[in-house]
Amino acid sequence: MIITINSIGVWGSGLNGWDATQAILRGEQPRVDDTRKLPPPSLLPPNERRRASQVIRLALLCAQEACQNGPYEASELPALFASSNGDGFIINRILDALASPMGAVSPSMFHNSVHNAPAGYWMIAHHCQQPAVSLGFHNETVAAALLKAATEASSEETPLLFCAYDAPIPGSLGTVRRTDQPFGCAFVLTPGAHAGPQLSLSLHNEVTETDPAIQLPVTLQDMARYNPAGRLLPLLHALAHHENHTLHLPYGQHTLTVELTHA
Template identity: 60%
Template sequence: MIISIKGIGCWGDGLHGWTETAAILRGDATHSPDSLKLPPPASLPANERRRASQIIRLAVLCAEEACQQGGFQAVNLPAVFASSNGDGFIMNRILDSLSTPDGAVSPSLFHNSVHNAPAGYWMIGHKSHQPAVSLGLHDETLAASLLKAAAEAHVEASPVLFCLYDAPMPGSLGSARHTEHSFGCAFILTPGHESGIRLALSLKEGPCETDLPPSLPEGVTGIARHNPAGQVLPLLQAIARRQDRSFSLPYGANHVTIDLTHAHP
């Protein structure tokens, strides 16, 4: 199955948009691991903007940048949103609320706690009636969600928005599921052998061995190792450097292979 990437969005700790991130991954700029600085998503109405948590803002900003870079109208795109952790900050606040004597939970917290909240805010902000799927599969979220989005683009012969994101979880959740840094990225996936960035994806039997390339910048390596969504960073680095490379991602008892090539018109 072969698909093309037509737009990329990327935000995270010390990574403010795809242009800056690509320069860091090429070695043309230095990564400064400052805290995440997210501008308010322009697409969200005022009420939703106030209610949106950081993980929602992260996902929406990545998706907006991918659409802008690729020249696509968000309202026309079906979407696959994916996160291994979901919104751990919100879940921790709910657990704290439940541990109080009255056990009252804010409706806004409950509203934002569901796994598909970022997709819901995205659809509201863009008045979209396209289908949207929200996936989570622990450390195999990238493999499962990218395969799902690519298969949808291939079968439906239509562009699909793919958005991947994760952030640290505080409290007892963070102790059980250690995550460092905030990071997200988004692709617009289109079907076929178009010029530009092409991915050939295959599901193959048996496990695979994975390791990070030694060329990742030091600060970015931390994101790749300690954030589930950061597993995509080696692929992003190869894209930034216009390198043709092959990758393998574990997927249950099997694995997904990704062959990246840079086609020319």
């Protein structure tokens, strides 16, 4: 299958948008860790804006930038939101609340704990009635999500919003699930080969994986290795340099091979 990347959105610790990220990936400026809270998406109604967690904000900022830089209206795009960890911060707060003497869980926390919360906020923000999928597949989430996005775009012959994101998990869960710094990436994808960066996806019956940190700036290597969504960083590095690249992503007992070319 071949799909074309129309536009890109990137946010994370020290990565404030695709333009700034390209400069870091090309070595034109250093990456500086940014511990400030992400701003709430301005398109959300006041109640939802106030309730949106940092993970929801991360996903929506990536998706919003990709849509703003592309030729399609956000409200017209089916969407795929993918996260390995989900909202670990909210889950940790719920576990702490359950372990407290009162054992009371805030309705807002429970509302944000479900895996499709970012997709729901996105649909509310854009009054979108297109289908949306929320996907989690542990360390193979990026492979599963890219395969799903390419299959849906090709079979439905329609552009699609793809967004992958992950953030650290605090508390005891975080000790067994290392995730280095928040990172998210979004693409607006169209089926087939068109002008621009093209991705050719193929599934192979053997497990092959390369170190995702190879060729990346030193300050991004841990993010690529220890943030599940960071497996997309080598692809972004090649896009920033306008280079071809082959990415191997383990997928069960198979490997998803993603070949990037520029037309």
